[in-house]
Amino acid sequence: MDYTDSKIRELIKIPKKVVKPPAKNSKSQWMYEQYNLNVASENNKLYFYVYTRQSTEFKEDFSIGLVYLPQDSERIRILRYNGLHGEHTNPDNTKIINKCHFHIATENCIKLGIKPDKQAEIASEYSTFEEALKVFWKDINILDDIKEYFPMYYNLQLDFWGKL
């Protein structure tokens, strides 16, 4: 498939539904928490994989990604919301230093034969993992309620006194 910037944006924005929910347990054998799920376009023609990773030691270091799974070619990661992990350098050598940022696949990177999502921009809409996941869920247009799949982050219970 020839990926143009508009095609990539279209893949990101196309309405999606969850077809394989994440496991209830987020534990990995290593030092991060993880969830993996599969989503598809409403007509079941396009398939995607969504992952979340968060360091157990540095909670501000996380990544939430959208991977497109074409039926006729290799998978391609098209979007990734990252937390704070130090420094990032773009293909044009501009830097993002210790700020939340999102990676997006670009036609230019694909043509250059480098990592498709090497281009990153500063993210202003989130600063924590929970915020990032909520924004990501909305931005990639998953129609299901996020609380159904990630109740641990968003179903806050009020106690007897009405406090969170």
Added chain:
Amino acid sequence: MMNLRELEEKFNNHIKFQEKRPGILQVYSPIYREDGDMVDVFIEETSENKVRICDHGLTLMRLSYEYEIDSPKKEEIFYKILNQNLLNEENGNIYIETEQDKIYSAFMQFTQGVSKISSMQYFKREIIRDLFYENLKDFVYEKYVKYNLHEKYYPLENKTEYEVDYLFDVKPYPVFIFGVKEEIKAKNVAISCRQFLIDNLTFKSVVIYEDLNKMPKKDIIRLASAVDKQFVSFGDFKENSEKYFQKEIAA
């Protein structure tokens, strides 16, 4: 007090240190991964003259975005890379300990080792030839989630000895998928499929050989009489399975 002057000098001052947590310095060096993100390196003082260079588990976390170390074979490769690069690992934290006056060579050793680990996803295609089950799993998850995919399925209640690698829970019949790389697996699949028939299960069974030519003839014959469809190699499965499933599975 850590002496990091050697690192600053060798990097011609193109290196910075920032406190990440008390006692943990994060290193900002001009060493990047393919995606443009900095390689994760932290330095901690362990005793008066010794330091630990480590990644606090972040190399394996980053790797897992595209490639999980989730099988004994992959773990074997991971630990081989660690050993070859004289690195250690504790719960996923990769580290090397050194005396302060040898910090530069240890730093380079560390970054070289974690870079190799970060590239493990390429090994499956280019270097490692015997990751058949792992590659099959990747492929099935990549292409066939649409068929209501389940991994490790036990069709017979309380009989976990009869296992199906992957179930496509579809109509008109569920499809049982088995990867077969060696003789013992071929025997188990044949026994399982026969038992499913004895128990009156209705299903389609599909076997994918790593390489049919490497299997003993008697195992091939036994399997051929027990299952509905065989793909002679993983390449055959990749190339032709989509058409087969489209025909067998109701839209």
